[in-house]
Amino acid sequence: MSFDTISVIGLGYIGLPTAAAFASRQKHVVGVDVNQRAVDTINRGEIHIIEPDLARLVKSAVDDGYLRAVTRPEAADAFLIAVPTPFKDGHEPDLTYVRAAALSLAPILKPGDLVILESTSPVGTTEQMALWLADARPDLHFPQTAGEQADINIAYCPERVLPGKIVSELIKNDRVIGGMTPRCSARASELYRLFLEGECVITGSRTAEMCKLTENSFRDVNIAFANELSLICAEQGINVWELIRLANRHPRVNILQPGPGVGGHCIAVDPWFIVAQNPQQARLIRTARLVNDDKPAWVVEQVKSAVAECLFETNKRAGEVIIACFGLAFKPDIDDLRESPAVSIVQRIVSWHQGTTLVVEPNVRQLPEALAGHAALTALEDALNRADVLVMLVDHRQFKALPPSAIRQKWLVDTRGVWR
Ligand SMILES: NC(=O)C1=CN([C@@H]2O[C@H](COP(=O)(O)OP(=O)(O)OC[C@H]3O[C@@H](n4cnc5c(N)ncnc54)[C@H](O)[C@@H]3O)[C@@H](O)[C@H]2O)C=CC1
């Protein structure tokens, strides 16, 4: 059975590119989002997020009539759920968005439909989703209760695209397909093959859920190693970036880069899902999270030292020192501020600094609420001219292109090794 209409629930960084990818294969796609502004923007052929190449893809999908956005789900042959999965207080996973999205589909499901959960989720969420749906639609058979005879096919297929390269990785990356039954996996693979150039690798839903969490925890643990090295090197008076460059000349060593901390709503979040379910076993994964989460506080101490040096050498009063922070996004060349260590660092700086704090972030038009009124969003040139202390938080291309002369005679805190 072919997929005439495909529906994507949640039109954010994952759902919108996925919807546009199906539409680019001349499939009729109904995108669903509870955010009316996002729906209106997409229906104008525009996008509400920044991601390279996405604007062009969405525009042609909408102009050609293959993609339209709505606020309430409509009947389709396949549904992909890509809604947020944040954590609550105490780092427990928050599945309320997944539950709401699944329940919004329940009334329109019909035998033969395929429901895929793409949101990063703790182990067992797909089975839980099947139970929620089964409760809402006792007239239909779901895989857990009916095995291969189910009316509805359900699978967990995690997304592993890298922000900044989503459009190409969406097509090229291999995809893990975790069907609740072999038939569910087969249907999900058929669906993704509509646009996928990478391979569909089949497993069960629980392994697929754990696979996604494992990938991001692996990266988090390795970044924590680099961040721990940066603290050790600061004590020892060693340049950590030179050290890592040298160590990486070993054929079996590949250390990642230290930074101001780990941000984004994935790597800074997903490892906690493993910890929450396995508090006794997940010791290394938890420690890595703590090491990375502690890094912003350490950076702020470095900024305080730089300000103290500036005061000592210039005879300025504390209220006269101007600090400029470069970057707010959670990583280079994107506009996403979620869980950004840079935002947390600037928040901490403005809470003690008596003078002006400037922020340069070329990818946003206004400061987030937490900083509005406490710091000033400033043009790059202006910040370089006015500031005494420069704090490099995100290695955006505009900052990497600065000539050494632009930062001469300033007190520097460089969390990204750009000004080394
Ligand atoms: N952003 C990324 O790079 C990656 C994200 N993921 C995972 O994908 C999932 C989605 O992430 P993003 O796309 O980044 O989130 P996002 O926040 O950009 O987009 C989610 C969208 O879902 C909408 N939404 C929330 N509840 C809804 C509902 N009941 N019905 C319809 N729409 C609803 C929101 O309004 C929002 O537009 C998360 O689980 C995330 O961990 C996985 C891999 C990469």
Ligand SMILES: CC(=O)N[C@@H]1[C@@H](OP(=O)(O)OP(=O)(O)OC[C@H]2O[C@@H](n3ccc(=O)[nH]c3=O)[C@H](O)[C@@H]2O)O[C@H](C(=O)O)[C@@H](O)[C@@H]1O
């Ligand atoms: C295993 C892996 O590479 N996961 C990817 C990751 O995307 P994300 O953009 O969050 O990852 P990232 O580029 O490592 O950035 C995360 C954070 O880590 C920091 N970071 C990254 C690499 C490094 O050497 N040092 C470092 O400090 C970044 O600055 C950023 O604050 O998480 C995505 C997700 O799950 O959302 C996932 O789809 C992506 O493939």
